Amino acid sequence: MSVHIDPQIIKQNGKPAFAVIPWNDYQELLHNHIEADDSDVWFPNEVVKANVRGDSLIKAWREYLKLTQSELAAKAGMKQSALARLENNTVNPRKSTLLNLAKAMGISVEQLLD
Structure with a gap:
């Protein structure tokens, strides 16, 4: 992914618990995912x-x-x-x-x- 993403960070008990990113950026991450190998x-x-x-x-x-x-x-x-x-x-x-x-x-x- 070549675009910088500013995710929304959701905290629980003062600690980061979730990162929310735009749907299109998420889809791009899935599309560009590389399968694990040895x-x-x-x-x-x-x-x-x-x-x-x-x-x-x-x-x-x-x-x-x-x-x-x-x-x-x-x-x-x-x-x-x-x-x-x-x-x-x-x-x-x-x-x-x-x-x-x-x-x-x-x-x-x-x-x-x-």
Whole structure:
């Protein structure tokens, strides 16, 4: 978008909560939206550090999100012992398992792939 937009900022409790822009500008933003690709996958610094130390991405994300193995396993519909094996890289996860883990942690599957 080449035009400067002055959005209307709506605050809640003194903090910005919403930005209102003209409809045509919104439509242009939608039209010019670029689909995400692998280069758009982000990782918090703490997850990267843990992965560089040797932790699996599953373990690094779980600890970053402050979940126990039991909590994550329950959310993902699996046994804690199975999650432990995945975190220790003793087994390769199935795609369906990665999908369940990603959903349970609120992240994308791409964020669990090395």
